Amino acid sequence: MNEITYEKLQYNELKQIIRSYCISGLGKQLMDKLKPSSNINIVKSRLNETTEAVAVLNTNSRVPFLGVSNIENIMQNLEKGIILQPDDLVNVSDFLRGCRKIKNYMLDKEFIAPVIASYANSMTTFQSVEEEIDFSIKGNRIDSAASKELKRIRNNLHAVESRMEERLNRFLKSSANKKYIQEAFISKKDDRYTIPIKAAYKHHIDGVIVDTSSKGSTVFIEPAAVSKLNNELAVLKAEEQMEEYQILATLSGMILENISELKINMELIGQYDMVFAKAKFSKQMEGIEPKLNDHGFIKLVNCKHPLLPGEAVPLNFEIGEDFRSLIITGPNAGGKTVVLKTIGLLTLSVMSGFHITANKETEISLFENIFVDIGDNQSIENALSTFSSHMQNIASILQHVNSHSLLLFDELGSGTEPNEGAALAISILEEFYHTGCITVATTHYGEIKRFSEMHPDFMNAAMQFNSETLEPLYKLILGRSGESNALWISQKMNMKEQVLRRAKGYMNNKEYDLERIDNRKIRKPKSVKQKSDIFTGYEKGDRVKLLEYDDFGIIYKEMDSNKNVTVFYNKELMEVNVKRVSLEVKGKDLYPAGYDLDSLFEDYSSRKMQHDLERGSKKALRNIEKEIRKGKK
Structure with a gap:
């Protein structure tokens, strides 16, 4: 087989649908690797597995896959010598519990599904390991009961923290310290217990400055009364970490000792998950084994x-x-x-x-x-x-x-x-x-x-x-x-009957109609559109369309002997042949009687200058004198 076949026939698309019925990552991983087999014995076995799984589902009982997750990465870390963390150990415990439940469930179905039930015989249960993890890890944290030494250390930790809290509260309640204290609470900084003190009084308190606020108005001081206890606390926490490491290492070692059997369990869980995914899909589509x-x-x-x-x-x-x-x-x-x-x-x-x-x-x-x-x-x-x-x-x-x-x-x-x-x-x-x-x-x-x-x-x-x-x-x-039904389709689409009749004839024989037709008998002469007379009566102020620019201008000068008119366009005067302009609106229809048409061809600055001179503006006179001097130079 090749990927083109899978793609064109939508095989991978079908696999993705069946994959969605898998509960665990192990089953999904196995489904991703599944390929069609041409070996008749393998195919018979695969189909029989699906048939038996359907029979199990028909008992209306639920296959106990809940909690069974893919622990492949955890197993790989173990083989690399990495000590498992509490959350990893909880996942392993859940997996072991799931294996135990599935094994019991499948062995109970050996009468209706003898082949797939027999797979459970190869599955190993590790109830003692499972119980040891559950005893030692609670809430993703190592429980104090995991060892006597850990319990002793944590009891001492609790006692020291209680004494520290008592001394710090005594410090807070002391009337002599009230004026030094910024806020009356205990603050933990870098695993050390401190009191927020006003920066101005930091030298009045016997203790170690652990931290300072961002604005510098507060310093966090560990009072001398608890410094010794804080050191004692640090030693106990180091002992706690060492003991926790020993517990995690012991539990990880117990799992590593049985890693071969666990890998077999993982394969069987993945196989069961994939087989029951096939069965769920079969039930949904009412499938059969052919x-x-x-x-x-x-x-x-x-x-x-x-x-x-x-x-x-x-x-x-x-x-x-x-x-x-x-x-x-x-x-x-x-x-x-x-x-x-x-x-x-x-x-x-x-x-x-x-x-x-x-x-x-x-x-x-x-x-x-x-x-x-x-x-x-x-x-x-x-x-x-x-x-x-x-x-x-x-x-x-x-x-x-x-x-x-x-x-x-x-x-x-x-x-x-x-x-x-x-x-x-x-x-x-x-x-x-x-x-x-x-x-x-x-x-x-x-x-x-x-x-x-x-x-x-x-x-x-x-x-x-x-x-x-x-x-x-x-x-x-x-x-x-x-x-192909081409003629039927064409008829339903209202194709002319004579076209369909000729097509049917050509299907039966190849005697095509080769008669030549004189086009002059069927082609109607086109009516010739007469050109309209060219307008030449342009006058100053008329609004015209410049055909070459597809824009509008104003007539400045009437037509000369060469049939050119002068048009004001884009603040410039230009000569254009009357064939290249068309009249839009006559000037007499645009402007009132007596309107100064020359003002249309002057720009705003020129008109303003003329107006300023008429009213005797000294500034306008100075500007003119300046222009004259420039001209002389």
Whole structure:
């Protein structure tokens, strides 16, 4: 098998759905590694496991997987010599408890599931280790009862802390210290007990400054009265850590001594989890264990694609006994590709030990390889066309097939000139037939249908189609050739009757209508649109459109002898031929009578200067004198 087959047939997608039924990481990990097998004994064993697991689930009892987690990383750390922490030990304890419960549960089901129940005999229980961990670790912390020495140390710790607390409270309640204390509480800094003292009085208190507040207004002092006790406390905590380490090392050693048996338990838990995930999926889809063979005979009776909704039309199909190659024809969107995918995915499912939705008469053959060419394999990166990519895939398949291969081809030979495509497809089918493969292919080519009808070991099949409603029926009929229904579809889309009639005639014979028609008899002369007279009566102030700029300007000067007008546009005067302008609005319609049109062509600064001079502005006069001097220079 290859990844292309898994991808095209949605095998990995199906595995992910079944994987979601796993409870533990061990089961999910095993499901990820699962691959289809072509060994009939292995497949029989896998299917039987699923069948027995379904029988167990049908007792309405719950498999006790609760608390069973993947402890693989913990085991790896142990083998590296790492001492386990309390939370790791709790996980190991939960795992051991889960193993013990599952073993008891499965041994109790040996009458209804003898094979998978027998696996439990290989599972080892470690109740003494489990109890030792539970006794020593409580709440992810080493319990004081774990050893006499630890209990003694912690009792001493508690006694010292009590004496320290008593002395510190006495210090806080002393009236002599009240004015020094910033706040009346005990603060723990770097595992040392301190009192917050006002910074101004830090030299009035006998003790050690441990810390200072961020603003510097408070210092945290360990009073001399508790300094000795704090040192004693530090020694006891060091002793506590050493004793805790000894306890963790002892418990880790107990587990390490039995690591081989624990690994076997992990494998069995993963196996049980995966098998029951298959069983849960089987119950959900009402699956069955089909019959098996390894000589290429496939018989599907009312089978359903596992990823399609429940109302999907079941498939009935057969190949490998009376014929070894099947050519499926029929309309687009009629379900031909779904048939290929159903055959392929059901085969992969059974080879993986999955039940399938089918009648009990269904029989599945096992194959060493399943090759598919489905969908558009066009590659932009490798500059391959659709046809080239299909040929590249099929050429690769030809190098790897044998007599134990199942081939599934969609639209074989398509994507090129029909005659060449059909001839090439027939030659490819013959080559695979001579190799001894089981081949199922879909096509629209009539030549391939005819070849299949003539060959004694080939069979045609058709997808049913309702010609009145244009609805595919998704039913496969063996022994019939399907039509593409192009004429039916065209008729329903209101194609002209004369077009359909001619098409039907061309299907029966190639006598095309080659009569030449004089176009002058059917083509109507176009009416010639007369050019309108060019407007020339432009006057100063008219608003015009400059055709070249697709924008507007104002006429400054009327048309000259060369038929040019002067237009004010973008604060500049420019000459334009009257053919390149069109009148928008006459000036007399834009401005009131007596309006000074010259003001339209002056910018704002010029008009302001003129206005300032008229009212006798000295600033305006100075500006003019400045401009004159500049000009002289």
